[in-house]
Amino acid sequence: MNQLELVDLISKKVLQEVRQPKGGIPVGVSARHLHLSKEDVEKLFGVGYELTPIKELMGGQYAAKETVTIVGTKLRPIENVRVLGPTRSKTQVEVAKTDAIRLGLNPPVKPSGELEGSAPITIVGPKGAITLENACIIAMRHIHMSPQDAIEYGVKDKEIVDVEVSSDRGGVFTNVLVRVHDTYTLEMHIDTDEANALSVKCNDSVKILKVYK
Numbered sequence: 001m002n003q004l005e006l007v008d009l010i011s012k013k014v015l016q017e018v019r020q021p022k023g024g025i026p027v028g029v030s031a032r033h034l035h036l037s038k039e040d041v042e043k044l045f046g047v048g049y050e051l052t053p054i055k056e057l058m059g060g061q062y063a064a065k066e067t068v069t070i071v072g073t074k075l076r077p078i079e080n081v082r083v084l085g086p087t088r089s090k091t092q093v094e095v096a097k098t099d100a101i102r103l104g105l106n107p108p109v110k111p112s113g114e115l116e117g118s119a120p121i122t123i124v125g126p127k128g129a130i131t132l133e134n135a136c137i138i139a140m141r142h143i144h145m146s147p148q149d150a151i152e153y154g155v156k157d158k159e160i161v162d163v164e165v166s167s168d169r170g171g172v173f174t175n176v177l178v179r180v181h182d183t184y185t186l187e188m189h190i191d192t193d194e195a196n197a198l199s200v201k202c203n204d205s206v207k208i209l210k211v212y213k
Contacts, residue, residue: 024205025143025163028187029195033082034068034093034123041087044068044125051085058144059183061085070095070136071122072103093121093136096193100138107136111177141194142177143208144184155211156180162210163188169199172209 041049045066052065064083070093071077078099092115100107100119107119119136122129143161150156157180163173173194188206195201 024207025188027204028189029202032095032099035088037091038087040091043128046127058185069124072105074104076102094139096191110137111140141190143188145180149186150180160212161208164207164209165198167199
């Protein structure tokens with residue numbers, strides 16, 4: 001290794017440390033939930049029905065009071081699945097792999113909002129039921145960041161990173177999607193299966209190990 005290569009290596013290591021703010025990245029564990037279109041809200045809850053916010057989330061989203069039952073190919077429905085608002089252009093159901101097994105479904109791992117090739121699912125509400133051909137996914141694990149957070153970590157929107165978990169069953173999450181928006185606050189989102197696998201709880205901290213440009 002020549003002197004220039006050594007300087008470059010040291011610089012990268014220094015930058016990596018600088019980009020890890022004290023305390024790391026907090027974790028949020030997401031249970032099964034769904035986003036509904038306005039049309040589907042009315043089919044499930046009645047004509048003219050409006051969702052009732054009960055908890056504010058980042059990015060202008062909120063947890064709604066309303067819950068539904070989701071049904072797959074097996075006669076093992078999952079009840080009390082939380083609806084998140086506001087309404088979207090397309091309905092999307094997000095489950096963990098163990099939920100999918102119970103339902104008899106094989107949904108793909110996809111970023112939120114990408115529904116092409118997703119699994120079919122039936123949703124039952126108090127006023128009706130709908131069956132959708134492409135609506136169910138396992139959400140790709142991801143980190144929400146503000147633009148300033150992205151600068152500090154040296155990443156860009158839609159880049160992929162590896163993340164280290166330092167728990168009693170710690171390990172590394174690969175293929176973590178970075179999502180940058182000025183309405184986001186710094187937080188990594190994983191589902192309940194991922195959290196259980198590495199003994200991660202809400203508000204635990206993780207660290208970015210590698211960025212794939």
